[in-house]
Amino acid sequence: MSIDLDILLEQAQAASEKAYAPYSGFRVGAALLCADGSVVTGCNVENSSYSLTICAERNALFAAVNMGKRDFLALAIYVDSDEIFPPCGACRQVLAEFSPHLQILYANRLGSILSDLETLLPQAFVLHGQ
Ligand code: THU
Numbered sequence: 001m002s003i004d005l006d007i008l009l010e011q012a013q014a015a016s017e018k019a020y021a022p023y024s025g026f027r028v029g030a031a032l033l034c035a036d037g038s039v040v041t042g043c044n045v046e047n048s049s050y051s052l053t054i055c056a057e058r059n060a061l062f063a064a065v066n067m068g069k070r071d072f073l074a075l076a077i078y079v080d081s082d083e084i085f086p087p088c089g090a091c092r093q094v095l096a097e098f099s100p101h102l103q104i105l106y107a108n109r110l111g112s113i114l115s116d117l118e119t120l121l122p123q124a125f126v127l128h129g130q
Contacts, residue, residue, distance in 0.1 A: 003074050005105050008033055009112065012078040015041035015056065019080075022046060027080040028056035032064050035071035040064035057091035061098070074103040081108050086120060096124035 008031045016029030021044055028044045042060030046053040057077060064072070075095065079085045086106050087095075095102055095117055102117040117124070 003033060003103065005074065005076060005103075005114070008039065008074060008076040009078060009105060009107055011039055011041055012056075012076040012107070015043045015060075016078045016080050017043075019043040019056065020045045023048075023050060023053075029078045030056040030060040031076045032060045032072055033074040033076075034064060034069040035073055036069065038069070040067065040069065055088060055091050057087050058094050061091075061094060065098070070098055072099040072102055074105065077104070077106040079106070079108050082110055084108050084111075084113060086113075086115070089121075092117065092121040093124065096121055096126055100124060100126065 011031035012029040015031060016027045019027035021027050023046050030042045032040045034040065040060050040063050042056045042063055044056045045059065077087055100117055104116055104120060105112050105114050
């Protein structure tokens with residue numbers, strides 16, 4: 001399947017507009033391309049009990065798994081900032097459970113960087129599929 005990362009990034013940006021981030025003001029959107037060609041999005045959702053906050057990437061992944069999808073090709077992440085931010089370590093670990101070869105495009109208002117999960121999380125800890 002040919003992957004249109006530009007469209008995936010637009011979907012991530014649209015998802016970031018749904019972010020609930022009253023505490024950090026840091027709005028993140030993620031768009032996960034599934035092997036069946038569908039796209040599942042997520043945004044970060046914060047909480048006044050701060051540690052209960054969930055990142056956009058895990059929200060997208062958990063929604064996709066809840067829809068019966070377990071095989072993923074690419075993830076676009078958009079942060080509404082001039083600074084560039086790759087995904088956090090917790091999200092890298094959770095993504096590696098399902099798709100260790102995932103392409104990851106992370107972007108901000110100014111541009112994007114294309115990478116992959118093996119680069120961002122080398123020697124990931126996984127108990128299955130070895
Ligand atoms: N956040 C994400 O959504 N993804 C990441 O990879 C890092 C951080 C969110 C969580 C929180 O709402 C805000 O960004 C600041 O940490």
